Amino acid sequence: MTAExxxxxxxxxxxxKNLHDMPAxxxxxxxxxxxxADPRTTASxxxxxxxxxPGLVTKILKQVNSAFYGFSRRITTITNAVVILGFNQVRxxxxxxxxxxxxxxDRGSPFDVNGFWRHSIGxxxxxxxxxxxxxxxxxxxxxxxxxxxxxGKFIMxxxxxxxxxxxxxxxxxxxxxxxxxxxxxxxxxxxxxxAYAMERWNLxxxxxxxxxxxxxxxxAPESVQTLACIANAADIVARAMLFGNxxxxxxxxxxxGVWARLGTDMTRLEGIMRKVAGEYSKSDAFFAS
Ligand SMILES: [Fe+2]
Ligand SMILES: [Fe+2]
Numbered sequence: 449m450t451a452e453x454x455x456x457x458x459x460x461x462x463x464x465k466n467l468h469d470m471p472a473x474x475x476x477x478x479x480x481x482x483x484x485a486d487p488r489t490t491a492s493x494x495x496x497x498x499x500x501x502p503g504l505v506t507k508i509l510k511q512v513n514s515a516f517y518g519f520s521r522r523i524t525t526i527t528n529a530v531v532i533l534g535f536n537q538v539r540x541x542x543x544x545x546x547x548x549x550x551x552x553x554d555r556g557s558p559f560d561v562n563g564f565w566r567h568s569i570g571x572x573x574x575x576x577x578x579x580x581x582x583x584x585x586x587x588x589x590x591x592x593x594x595x596x597x598x599x600g601k602f603i604m605x606x607x608x609x610x611x612x613x614x615x616x617x618x619x620x621x622x623x624x625x626x627x628x629x630x631x632x633x634x635x636x637x638x639x640x641x642x643a644y645a646m647e648r649w650n651l652x653x654x655x656x657x658x659x660x661x662x663x664x665x666x667x668a669p670e671s672v673q674t675l676a677c678i679a680n681a682a683d684i685v686a687r688a689m690l691f692g693n694x695x696x697x698x699x700x701x702x703x704x705g706v707w708a709r710l711g712t713d714m715t716r717l718e719g720i721m722r723k724v725a726g727e728y729s730k731s732d733a734f735f736a737s
Pocket of ligand 2: 567571597598683694
């Protein structure tokens, strides 16, 4: 097995040259992210920002009123949704709806796109619960990092389907991890591609770094290392809990250093897994258009 990819293989530069067809982050989602960072923002500001995209409002309200949240009365306005769920949750719903629309539908992709999407949502749920236990301030960022950690795989499937097909073939041929097959097949990997796309969407640099290092979290810059370890652990646990499909049939072990960084133990982890399993079983709203 060669450790280095063949220099004649396609590189990240080859792929990003063709990324002009990559979906743009809707202005409204980008605006929500900026508004949420501003402590002066009110529920009605969020409502005004979202009102430019009625389709997105409908999708958010549909999710808010789904069995996932289980509210006894109907929530009919974004202002109410913000009051009940909070700014961050509403932004997360908007981001999930966009990512699902842009990448979650199977358009003849070489990947099991639906399986990927389920893997991403499962990872986001676990990441946010784990973060809540460790440092509640990281909870919302952990959700986004979980949701987007494998964004590069979706983009590869859409913008470089021949590369995606070659990686999948290598995975099947050797029964190895997706990222190992990338190393053998391409001159780049999905983590680099995903981080690159997030930068183009002007998402915060810290989140781009987490996605870049999610398979190698102990090499992430110190300021985002805990979040990178959370994303890494959540990816592995989502695989172990059979949430969707991460692109291969393997479950890598959690590195000792990651365990140490998270400072958690198996008993706490099992408690979180139980909560996440319940949440995942009610999460059909995240899988519908
Ligand atoms: Fe990944
Ligand atoms: Fe993953």
